[in-house]
Amino acid sequence: MEKRNSIIFDTTLRDGEQSPGASLTVNEKLVVAHQLARLGVDVIEAGFPIASEGDFEAVKLVAQNVKGPTICGLARANDADIDRCWEAVKYSDKPRIHTFIATSKVHREKKLQKSKEEIIELAVKAVKRAKSYCDDVEFSPEDAARTSLDYLCDVVKAAINAGATTINIPDTVGYSEPKEFGDRIRYLFEKVPEAKDVVISVHCHNDLGNAVANSLAAVEAGATQVEGCINGIGERAGNASLEEIVMNLVTRQDYFNVNVNVNTREIYRTSRLVSNLTGIDIQRNKAIVGDNAFAHEAGIHQHGILQSKQTYEIMTPEEVGWTGENLVIGKHSGKHAVLALLEEEGFQLDKETITQVTERVKELADKEKSVERDDVIAIARDITHQLSDEEQFVKLMEFSVVTGSNMTPTASVKLRVDGEMKIAAGIGDGPVDAVSNAIWQMVDPSLKLQDYHLKAITGGTDALADVSIKLSDENYNLFVARAVDEDVIRASVKAIIKGINKALNYREKIQTQG
């Protein structure tokens, strides 16, 4: 039988970034998008342009600069969203508008309070408006996996007739079981003959841990586009992990008989980049990209591997780009060594940033005996994680702390909050506690510090301090932020303020979405 092509659609920058705490700056999004293009994904969903100024800028910047993949933006089924989306994606050689509206009974009745007919009308109107701007239009009936089958077919038929070129079937809440989801796709092909003339896509969430299995079941049933995120990041339990889908399709070509355009050797680097920039660590035993994915510790396995790799390895580490080179940075290493190490870690930095990182590495090297790999990664992370001026609702102006053997640590902090200068003093059990208490007096009381973690990156009292914090908002969304500095208190203050800004940016984005 002739091999089909499977379109790989990456939504790390849209659905992946929607997970609280994962928010990336505009420049970080561009860096990830360039790496996704090197990976060879067919479509990059770069963001939700109407959601915030930052999202709009990011989609526009990606559309202007990233060549190769189709650049897509998300829009709800209304004129304002679609117009804004087009304003951002129109700079791409291959723009796509992705519009959606919920179709399941619970969403129709509880969220939208619209009848079945009204939803179809809105879907058709949205697809037609998107089509008036560009040929490539994707339509998603949100919560399709919980939508009654025959109504789903009616919606899909109407969207195709209105001009949609891709129909995406999302399992929005990760509710499906693999066979059931595959059957849903088969039913669609059976009842909507027009479906074979467009791309049928799937988009699965991982709430029951089935996202990859459901996506693959859909490919078996005839779906020709699969959506997912690098490292499986995303809201709640995440989206389908794109690298797992790709490696299933590649490793088991004998089973799926499907072609993908992805350069699998870029997988490891992409995965590390996304983890480094989002601050979301990769589980050690995660398939394909976890630290243990290719480690064989058991004696019996090692014996087998030594005889023939095929005994226990179904794919090679090289195939996913895992070189295991582990470059070491010495005190005298220059820009090239720093660049090589960071490239291995998935960073793609411009010249100016490489110079900044190298300068900080040298400063550290002058103070410390040796600079280790993790120091360099931490410095690069710190520099590339800076929020843009617009993203800094709260800005640190200055702080001081007084502490001693027989006194309660006291801090004074000056912040600019939404353009207004504020000063507060705080006391605490230690100096970090004192500055933290001073900061919290000046910011929204619904934000709460949930976790504080301090790590000395390498040994010694002169080691870099790597502080990660977690804070929550009034809706229990969690935000993670991280900062590195030679001074523990400075690193702590920077991390707390970064976390507060992430939460405030997220709130603004949600408020805009309504």
Ligand code: KIV
């Ligand atoms: O999960 C979902 O339903 C979505 C849609 C916008 C496609 O992300």
Ligand code: ZN
């Ligand atoms: Zn989704």
